[in-house]
C-alpha cells in the first residue's frame with residue numbers, strides 16, 4: 001500500500017479519538033447512580049476515562065510499535081540516529097497535558113460545587129444550630145466507650161466532644177441556606193452504624209431516606225475513625241471521634257444500596273456494613289411511624305442495638321450470615337485466636 | 339571507533355589492571371566501600387521483599403473467598419500492615435539507596451561516597467530495624483495499616499504498634515543519613531569535567547530524591563514520636579478522648595508519605611533514563627527536560643500531601659488547592675514518559691531483559707499515573723478513596739513503577755556488580771511471568787473499588803468473589819515469577835559467563851572500569867570524552883548508519899526531515915565537532 005505518512009497519522013488519530021470517546025462512555029465499570037450528583041460524578045469519570053483511554057493507547061501503542069519496528073536486527077551493530085531533542089515537540093507534550101489537567105481541574109471544581117462542596121455551612125463556618133442538634137445524639141450517650149464522654153452531661157470544664165466540626169459536603173447551590181428535608185445523626189462505632197432521627201426519636205441500624213428529598217447526615221464516631229461510604233451515591237465521608245461532619249445529598253432512585261465502612265477501624269472493619277434504603281416519601285413516612293410505635297421509648301431501642309452489650313459473635317452474626325459464613329466459623333475463628 | 343570505545347580509550351589510564359573481587363564474607367561486615375554497601379542494601383532489600391511477598395500471598399489467599407477462613411481478621415490486619423511497611427521501608431527505599439550507593443560514585447568518577455563511615459552506619463541500621471519489625475509477630479503485630487492512623491493505632495495492639503514506630507524511626511534515620519551522603523557526594527565529588535548538565539540522569543533523580551528525604555522524614559519522625567508518647571505515656575496529642583486531634587497526625591504523616599512515593603519512584607525514573615538510551619542505542623531525548631522535571635516533581639511532591647485527606651474533613655478550598663497541585667504533577671511526569679518513548683523511537687532497540695523491564699515499567703507506570711490524575715479529582719476521589727481502586731493505583735505505581743524499575747536496573751548493572759552476565763532466556767521468562775501476573779493481579783482491582791469494595795478488609799461481600807479470585811490467581815503467578823529470577827541470579831553470580839568491562843557498550847563512567855570495579859573504582863580521575871548519552875555520533879560514515887535524509891522513512895533519518903528533529907541546533911548537532919557550546 002502506498003498511503004502517505006501524514007494521512008495515515010491522521011487516520012490513526014481519528015480512530016484513536018473515536019475509540020477513546022466510545023470507551024469513555026461505555027466502560028460499564030460503575031454501579032448505578034442513585035442521585036443526580038452521582039450522575040455528575042460519573043460524567044466526570046467518563047471524561048477522565050476518555051482522556052485516559054487515549055493516552056493509554058498512545059503509550060502502549062508506541063511501545064509495541066517501537067519494539068517491532070525499531071528492534072535491533074541480527075548483525076546490525078550500529079547506533080540509532082543521534083537525535084537529542086526537539087523543542088517544538090517537547091513544548092507540545094508539556095502544553096497539552098497542562099491544558100488537559102487544567103480542564104479536568106475546572107470540571108472537577110464545577111462538579112464539586114454542584115454537589116455542595118462549597119456550602120459555607122459545611123465548609124467550616126460556625127453553625128451552632130447543627131452542633132447543638134448533634135450533641136443530643138442518643139446513641140452517642142449510650143454506647144460511648146470513651147471514658148470521659150458522657151455527651152448528655154459534659155463536664156463543665158471539658159469541651160463537649162462534638163463541639164468541633166469538620167468539613168464535609170453541604171447543600172448544593174440551589175438548596176443553600178435552607179435546612180435539609182431530613183436530618184439524621186450518624187454515629188460510627190466498632191463495628192456498626194447507628195442512625196438516629198432526632199425529629200422523631202427513632203434509632204435504626206439501617207439508613208432509611210425518602211427519595212427526592214434532601215437529606216443531611218451529621219456524622220460522628222464514638223471510638224476510632226470510620227468512614228461512611230455509599231457507592232451508589234459516590235459519596236464518602238470519614239467519621240471522626242470528637243467532631244461532627246455534615247454530608248448533604250438528595251437520593252433519587254428508590255432501592256436498597258450497600259453502605260460500608262471505608263476507613264480501617266479494627267479487625268471486623270470488613271463486616272461493618274449495612275444498607276441505605278431509599279423509599280418513596282409515603283413508605284418512608286410509614287416506616288418512621290412504625291419505628292416510633294415499636295420503639296417507644298427510643299432509649300431502650302437504642303440500648304437493644306447497642307453493640308457494646310453483645311458478645312463479638314452475637315453482634316457479628318447478622319453480618320457474617322449476610323456474608324455467607326455461619327456463626328460457627330466465626331466462633332472457631334475467635335477460639336483459635338484467643 | 340564506536341562511542342564506547344572512544345570513551346574507554348580516553349579512560350585507559352584510569353583503568354585498574356584487576357577487577358575488585360570481594361570475598362563473600364566481606365558483605366557481612368561493617369565495610370565502608372560504597373559498592374559493598376550498595377550490594378548489602380540490595381540483597382537485604384530483596385530478602386525482605388521475599389518476606390513481604392509471602393505476606394502478600396497470605397493476604398491474597400485469604401481474599402480468594404469472601405469469608406475470613408484462612409487467617410483471622412485480626413491477623414489479616416497485622417499481615418497487611420507488615421506487608422505495606424516491609425515493601426516500602428525495607429524493600430523499595432533500601433533498593434533505591436542500594437543502587438544510589440553503588441552507582442553514584444562510579445557515575446561521577448569518585449572513589450567513594452563523601453562520608454563512607456556514615457554510609458556504613460546508615461546501612462547497618464536497616465537489618466536490625468527490619469528484624470525488630472518482624473518480632474512484632476511474636477507479640478501482636480500492629481494492625482492499623484502502614485498509615486497507623488490514631489485513634490485506632492493507639493488502641494489496637496499497642497506493643498506491636500510501638501515496635502512498628504521504633505522500627506520506622508530507625509529506617510527514617512538510616513534514610514536521612516543516606517540522603518545527606520548522596521546529596522554531598524553528587525554536589526561535591528564530580529570529576530571536574532562533569533558539570534551539572536553532563537551528569538547522568540540517575541544522579542539528577544537522586545538529587546531530587548535526597549532533597550525530599552531530608553525535608554520529609556523529620557516530620558514523619560515528629561509524628562511518630564508523638565504517637566509513641568500517646569501510646570506509652572498516655573499523652574493525648576492525637577487522642578480525641580483527651581482533647582487531641584487525630585487529623586493533625588494525618589497531615590504530619592502525609593507530609594512525609596506523599597513525598598515518600600516520589601522517594602520510591604524517582605530513583606527508578608533515573609534508572610529508566612539510564613537504561614533506555616543504552617539499549618535503544620540513541621541519545622536520551624530531551625536531557626534537560628528530564629533532569630529538571632525531576633526537580634519539579636520533587637518540589638510539587640511537597641505540596642500535595644492532603645490529597646490523601648479529601649474525606650478527612652479538609653476545608654473545601656484546601657481540597658481544591660491540593661487537587662490542582664496534584665494534577666500539575668502530571669505535567670513533569672508526562673514529559674518524562676514522552677521523552678523515554680521518543681528516545682526509543684527510531685533507535686535500534688535490543689529487546690533483552692533489561693529493556694523489556696524498562697518498557698514494562700513505562701507500560702505499567704503510565705496506568706498508575708493515569709489513575710493518579712483520576713484520584714486527584716476531589717469529587718471522584720470521594721467515591722474511590724480507601725477502596726480497591728486505590729490499592730490498584732498504588733500497586734501500579736509502586737510495583738509497576740518501582741519494582742519493574744528495580745528489575746531493569748538489576749539486569750542492567752548485574753554484570754558490573756558481579757562481573758558476570760545473567761542468563762537472557764530466563765530473564766525473558768521472568769519478565770513475561772511478572773508482567774502477566776502483575777496485570778492479572780492488579781488490573782481487576784480497579785473494578786472492585788469502583789463497584790464498592792473497601793480496602794483493608796479480610797472479608798467482603800460475595801458479589802466481589804469472582805474478581806477477587808482472578809486477583810488471587812494472578813498473585814500466585816507473581817509469586818512463581820520470582821523463582822526464575824532467584825535461580826538465575828544465584829547461579830549467574832557463581833557461574834555465569836564473564837561480563838567484561840562494558841557488555842552493553844554504554845557510555846557512563848561506571849562502564850569504564852573493570853567489572854566488578856576495583857576497590858577504589860579508578861586509578862586516576864576519569865574523563866568524559868563524550869557525553870553520557872552521545873550514542874550514534876562517532877564515526878559518521880561507518881558506525882552511524884543513518885541517512886541524512888530519507889524520503890520514505892523520515893523518522894529514520896537524522897536530517898532536517900526527521901519528524902523528531904527541530905531546526906538544526908548547534909548544541910545537539912550530529913557530530914561532536916559540529917557542536918558549539920551554548921551560551
Ligand code: HEM
Pocket residue numbers: 391394395397398418419421422423425426430482483484485729732733736737741779793794795813816
Ligand atoms: C508481590 C505482589 C504483591 C501483592 C500480591 C500485593 C498485594 C497486596 C494486598 C492484597 C494488599 C492489601 C490491600 C488492602 O487490604 O487494603 C496490599 C497492600 C499494600 N501493598 Fe502490596 N502487594 C504486592 C506487592 C507490593 C509492592 C511491591 C509494594 C511496594 C511498595 C506494595 C505496597 C503495598 C502497600 C503500601 C499496601 C498498603 C498497606 C496498607 O494499607 O497499610 N505491595 N498489597
Ligand SMILES: [Cu+2]
Pocket residue numbers: 226227261262263264265266268269270272
Ligand atoms: Cu471500618
Ligand SMILES: [Cu+2]
Pocket residue numbers: 595596597599642643645646
Ligand atoms: Cu500522595
